[in-house]
Amino acid sequence: MNIFMSHLVAEMGQDQTKQQIEKGLKLYQSNQTEKALDVWTKVLEKTSDPGGKFRVLGCLITAHSEMGKYKQMLKYALAQIDTAREMEDPDYLTEGYLNLARSNEKLCDYQKTVSYCKTCLDMQGTTVSLQLNGQVCLSMGNAFLGLSVFQKALESYEKALRYAHNNDDKMLECRVCCSLGNFYVHLKDYEKALFFPCKAAELVNDYGKGWSLKYRAMSQYHMSVAYRKLDRLPDAMECCEESMKIALQHGDRPLQALCLLNFADIHRCRKDADKAFPRYESAMCIMTEIGNRLGQAQIYLGVAKCWLLQKDLDKAQESLHRAEELAEELGNKLCTLKVCCLSEGMFRSRGQGEQLRQQVVKLLQCVEELELYCGMCGESIGERDQQLQALPCSHIFHLKCLQTNGTRGCPKCRQSSMKPGFV
Numbered sequence: 001m002n003i004f005m006s007h008l009v010a011e012m013g014q015d016q017t018k019q020q021i022e023k024g025l026k027l028y029q030s031n032q033t034e035k036a037l038d039v040w041t042k043v044l045e046k047t048s049d050p051g052g053k054f055r056v057l058g059c060l061i062t063a064h065s066e067m068g069k070y071k072q073m074l075k076y077a078l079a080q081i082d083t084a085r086e087m088e089d090p091d092y093l094t095e096g097y098l099n100l101a102r103s104n105e106k107l108c109d110y111q112k113t114v115s116y117c118k119t120c121l122d123m124q125g126t127t128v129s130l131q132l133n134g135q136v137c138l139s140m141g142n143a144f145l146g147l148s149v150f151q152k153a154l155e156s157y158e159k160a161l162r163y164a165h166n167n168d169d170k171m172l173e174c175r176v177c178c179s180l181g182n183f184y185v186h187l188k189d190y191e192k193a194l195f196f197p198c199k200a201a202e203l204v205n206d207y208g209k210g211w212s213l214k215y216r217a218m219s220q221y222h223m224s225v226a227y228r229k230l231d232r233l234p235d236a237m238e239c240c241e242e243s244m245k246i247a248l249q250h251g252d253r254p255l256q257a258l259c260l261l262n263f264a265d266i267h268r269c270r271k272d273a274d275k276a277f278p279r280y281e282s283a284m285c286i287m288t289e290i291g292n293r294l295g296q297a298q299i300y301l302g303v304a305k306c307w308l309l310q311k312d313l314d315k316a317q318e319s320l321h322r323a324e325e326l327a328e329e330l331g332n333k334l335c336t337l338k339v340c341c342l343s344e345g346m347f348r349s350r351g352q353g354e355q356l357r358q359q360v361v362k363l364l365q366c367v368e369e370l371e372l373y374c375g376m377c378g379e380s381i382g383e384r385d386q387q388l389q390a391l392p393c394s395h396i397f398h399l400k401c402l403q404t405n406g407t408r409g410c411p412k413c414r415q416s417s418m419k420p421g422f423v
Ligand SMILES: [Zn+2]
Pocket: 374, 375, 376, 377, 378, 379, 397, 398, 401
């Protein structure tokens, strides 16, 4: 009788935990975030069921990620790993490490992200955790992109896409497409930079009836950036407005910051510095609040370009200096390269010979480290808008060079297959 009773009590604890988690989810989905957080925090304090504790931590991680509260997200991810260790369950442990990787990705700690992703991939879980591998690869791709390691980023995205296809996971496919859009913006293949987020938007239209609106908002944002780069500013404005509307409705601070930065850049492209500056400023407030240091570096770059438009070289130089500091702190070599390019032009126009020489040396160093050249013609990649194509080994070439030269293997790594990959 006693054993039966205590079993019953434990079961009730489990059921109640489950019920309360569901209650929180309903509140969260109807945009009552604070109430949902209250419910979940209470569950976390009171539950005796480790599985329930793990799950409620997962809810808290997602919610804090969406609000841009990345330090709290990291705290809950660490608690998840402790719980998974107590349970000695490799599937839970993998999920915990994935969340730890994601928290570090959001906090722009890219080296740590890569190493936690590797931990996930090395873990010998069951099929349950194997299904997480696609998400692990996506996070790893984002981290490599943050470190400007382009070939490895592309390799990771391609793997993530393959997992998405094999598991028929349209949400993952949608997220990878957005990341690929971002990837090609960096390498200045603007046709692909638009193609992938359009594909993401298509997935949202075809399959996304029950999805969170943030997927739509995300694809619209990435389309907007590509349109801006293609100088289709009215289209860029329209997509960015749509994205911002959703971001505001959902209290999605990280996306609001990205949209504000993009609005500022659109105004800068229209040579309207008066409208650009306050938007950069608002973007900076949120980026600082959430801890997106790469976003901050990008704002400083935009602000510097605006000052250059205004011909205020001192202020431009100050802003470039801030961007450079952040880029070096994060290990984002592409941002360092962009600072070098802008500084070089500025020192040249000012006739500051010594500083100019220093910048040229630095610039050449950056280009070499980034390996941004086409293995066929030897010329640079990512300097201007050009169509690119990757081989299955993820080495990247000019599309026209692959089409005209038609070799039997990759000239960079000699891998033989020439069949173009997904991306
Ligand atoms: Zn080439």
